[in-house]
Amino acid sequence: MDLVKITEGATKLYVPDKNKYKLDSSMPVFFNDVMKLNRDITVEILKKYFNKKKFKFLDLLSASGAKGIRISNEIKTSEGVFNDANISATKLIKKNAKLNGLNVTVFNNSANKLLKSDKSMYDFIDIDPFGTPIEFLESSIARLKKNGILGVTATDTSALVGTYPKACMRKYQSKNMRTFFMFEVAIRILIKKVLDEANKQKISLIPIFSHSSNHYIRVYFKRVNYLNNYSDRICTLNYCTNCLNYKLTKKFSKSKRRCSCGSYFFQLGPMYSEEIYDKDFVKKLEDINKTILLIKKESQINSFGYYDYHKIAKKIQKKELSKIDDIIDNIIKKGYSASRTHFSNTGIKTDMKIKSFMNILKR
Ligand SMILES: C[S@@+](CC[C@H](N)C(=O)[O-])C[C@H]1O[C@@H](n2cnc3c(N)ncnc32)[C@H](O)[C@@H]1O
Missing domain, CATH: 3.30.56.70 (N2,N2-dimethylguanosine tRNA methyltransferase, C-terminal domain)
Structure with missing residues (x-):
């Protein structure tokens, strides 16, 4: 594999030479420099959340290890465990760990097999798949410690923003269409799905930070004591394409609902109805980029x-x-x-x- 040495954040990394390989899942080991923003935000969130306390994390789908190596190197109180099904990826993770003088554990396993066989519990688990994270949710949630953080990325944005409503229904069991606030709808549908999976195990999660771009949706969840009000946090979005009015209701209505303009609402969801940020936590983050700067304002x-x-x-x-x-x-x-x-x-x-x-x- 042709590698180049780069520096991202405060970390040195060997990554596949982007001039030699096409940026898709056919790369010998996946690496996308545009995801630096995603990795920068992860490091900042973990720094502030664990606040110099020790924590053990699992970079479940590590690829080159870029994210986990950055966490290990930039937050010295962390203990890193890495995994990827691709043997070339695990070799590269070890090379990157050595480059930064880090002592980490690396597995070369199918993610769900690892989570089911290794009974370790983690303070932070990162799910960063190609496409939807759904297949990794159940086993990851089961391995998350109380007060632990689950970071979930979804790159199947066309389903989540409503460009492909059938795909959204099939994967997330939510009715969807493109609205003028489709990126927030995408986050709310993803949150609903993750909470749904957690609730099946009688585990409660609350979102503490969320962000989106054209290419992906990312949400950080905190595991909290079991709250048996799951359904109270889920809603239907009634959206009028005629006058753009919208309102929330608890349930889907079997009969059509009319908007005050006389047209019928489209009923979308189910989706998460509550805050998608922990306002107080967001205030603690440094203004490391424009995304955080804006979220600090909009989250209030x-x-x-x-x-x-x-x-x-x-x-x-x-x-x-x-x-x-x-x-x-x-x-x-x-x-x-x-x-x-x-x-x-x-x-x-x-x-x-x-x-x-x-x-x-x-x-
Ligand atoms: C999008 S990449 C991860 C990118 C990485 N987190 C980063 O920041 O550069 C997804 C990785 O998941 C791995 N993968 C996909 N399905 C897997 C599975 N079922 N078990 C383990 N690894 C898997 C792929 O080999 C790939 O390296």
């Missing part, structure tokens, strides 16, 4: 969804638009909270109702 606003002002303006046929920061200022002047969102360059997170938001755009 109580709202379900965000408004994509370009899409909404198109719907109300408003051609000339104010700058996004001026729109946000106008919302705040009216006494509401508002912020940009990491979900979209044209997204605004606010507790203002959609009708009033449209009036602001119309001005």
Whole structure:
């Protein structure tokens, strides 16, 4: 394998030369430098969450070990366990551990086999698959210690954002379509699925941090004492494509529900209805990148969804638009909270109702 030496964060890594291999699952060992953001955020979250305390983690689908090696090297109180089914990957993990002078455990096993045979419990488990994480959820959740963190990445975004509703139903058992806040819907559907799997084992998880990009969705869950209110945290999103109004209800209705504009709502979900961040925890994170900076602001606003002002303006046929920061200022002047969102360059997170938001755009 042709390798190059790079530095990511404070860590040196040997990775496959991207000029020699196509960036897909056919690479001899998978490595995507765009996922640096994902790895940077993982390191920052674990630093602040474990706060100099010892913790044991499992990088379940390690590939080159990039993420786990960074955790081991950049958080010295961690004890790292790595796994990948690809033998070339496990050789590369060992090489990367040696490069950074780290002592780590490396397995070359199928992920679920490892989790079922090795009965270790972990403070942090990372699931970073090709596509959906579903097949790894049950066995990972069973190995998570109380107060432990489960990091879940999903790269099957087209199902989760509603581009392929049938795939979303098949994999996540949620009805979906593209809405103007589809990236948040994607996160809420993924959370519902993970909580569903945990609830089957009478384990409760709460999301403490979530983020998304065009390529993936990522959520961090904390294992908490069993809460038997799982269904209270799940909702149906009633979405009107005619006037863009939406509201939440507890259950799907067998009969069609009408929006106040007279059209019928599309009923989407089930999906998670509560906060997708732990607001107090988010405040502790350093502003290491734009994503965290924006999430620190948007996580303080109580709202379900965000408004994509370009899409909404198109719907109300408003051609000339104010700058996004001026729109946000106008919302705040009216006494509401508002912020940009990491979900979209044209997204605004606010507790203002959609009708009033449209009036602001119309001005
Ligand atoms: C997307 S890559 C992981 C990327 C890595 N976390 C990083 O930050 O660079 C997914 C990895 O999972 C491995 N994999 C896929 N299915 C697996 C399974 N069932 N058991 C173990 N490893 C598996 C693949 O060999 C691949 O290396």
